Amino acid sequence: MIRPTIIPKILAPNFFSLALVINLPLLEILYIAKLAFPHNTHLYQLPLQPYCTSQWSSSPPSSSFFMHAFILLWWCGLLVTSVVGGNNETDRLALLEFKAKITHDPLQLLSSWNDSIHFCQWRGVTCGRRHQRVIVLDLLQFSELVGSISPHVGNLSFLKKLSLSGSSFHNEIPSEIDRLRRLQFLQLYNNTHIGKIPRNLSHCTNLNYINFGRNLLDGEIPTTLGTLSKLQIVSFEGNNLTGSIPSFFGCLEEFLPQSSICLRYRSLM
Known part of the structure; x- marks a missing residue:
């Protein structure tokens, strides 16, 4: 059984809205969140490593995945800049x-x-x-x-x-x-x-x-x-x-x- 995902309030609506815009599956969103914030385990509570190992061990991620990852990381950078530096x-x-x-x-x-x-x-x-x-x-x-x-x-x-x-x-x-x-x-x-x-x-x-x-x-x-x-x-x-x-x-x-x-x-x- 998959455990519920815990995402902070400040990020949750933005992650999901971004997923809708770029049509990215939730599991990929969570995996990218793991890449973006490796030390913040509150962003992802799914067992991502087994999923990644079983699904991607035989073939590397597609180019579209990296494009989605780049978009999300860029967007997260804008979010951090806005929070830290004012707006x-x-x-x-x-x-x-x-x-x-x-x-x-x-x-x-x-x-x-x-x-x-x-x-x-x-x-x-x-x-x-x-x-x-x-x-x-x-x-x-x-x-x-x-x-x-x-x-x-x-x-x-x-x-x-x-x-x-x-x-x-x-x-x-x-x-x-x-x-x-x-x-x-x-x-x-x-x-x-x-x-x-x-x-x-x-x-x-x-x-x-x-x-x-x-x-x-x-x-x-x-x-x-x-x-x-x-x-x-x-x-x-x-x-x-x-x-x-x-x-x-x-x-x-x-x-x-x-x-x-x-x-x-x-x-x-």
């Missing part, structure tokens, strides 16, 4: 959380941020063509916005450029920004941010541009920024920073003139 819905929800933190939008600049159109078409949002994930959030021209930056911005894991200058964003810069490992361009110029410069920005190892000028930041410049090997431009001018200029700023002179390292006004006075 488009993650980005959409993060943007809506960002909008929820906007307390004043008199010109209705974010009125397009709703489900009537895809979030990749929302104003200020740019998505990559391949994965349809947010790679740019640029609200530089949205000078009438008032609010704070939602910590959910850290969920935009494909983000490369974040530009929120010239508005009235206040409160502290959320530490969750350090989760944006692909971030290259970070501009929060001319707002009213308070608090410290996030120390964990050093986790954003692809950063080459940081502009926090003309805010209300205080404290010292984190020495951890010195680990950002790709960093070329830094601007902290017009804040209330104290302490000395970290020695790593001298390295930036190799890339740009001293005037590009903006630490003027009350930054370090």
Whole structure:
């Protein structure tokens, strides 16, 4: 008697629906599952080895079987990527959380941020063509916005450029920004941010541009920024920073003139 098959809920409906699409017998689906997940015995509880030995010992599997195996393994790879790396819905929800933190939008600049159109078409949002994930959030021209930056911005894991200058964003810069490992361009110029410069920005190892000028930041410049090997431009001018200029700023002179390292006004006075 064949024992019932046990398949996790997250995979079960997908395995069976895929079997219907490619017209693959259940036993072959289970055998491919054994190949795909050799250490996960919960995916298959049938005695597959005897079946395989008795049925296929005299002749090798057909080419159609390998085609089915390839399709299933490819599909499983997409599933794992989606679970581990987030998906488009993650980005959409993060943007809506960002909008929820906007307390004043008199010109209705974010009125397009709703489900009537895809979030990749929302104003200020740019998505990559391949994965349809947010790679740019640029609200530089949205000078009438008032609010704070939602910590959910850290969920935009494909983000490369974040530009929120010239508005009235206040409160502290959320530490969750350090989760944006692909971030290259970070501009929060001319707002009213308070608090410290996030120390964990050093986790954003692809950063080459940081502009926090003309805010209300205080404290010292984190020495951890010195680990950002790709960093070329830094601007902290017009804040209330104290302490000395970290020695790593001298390295930036190799890339740009001293005037590009903006630490003027009350930054370090």
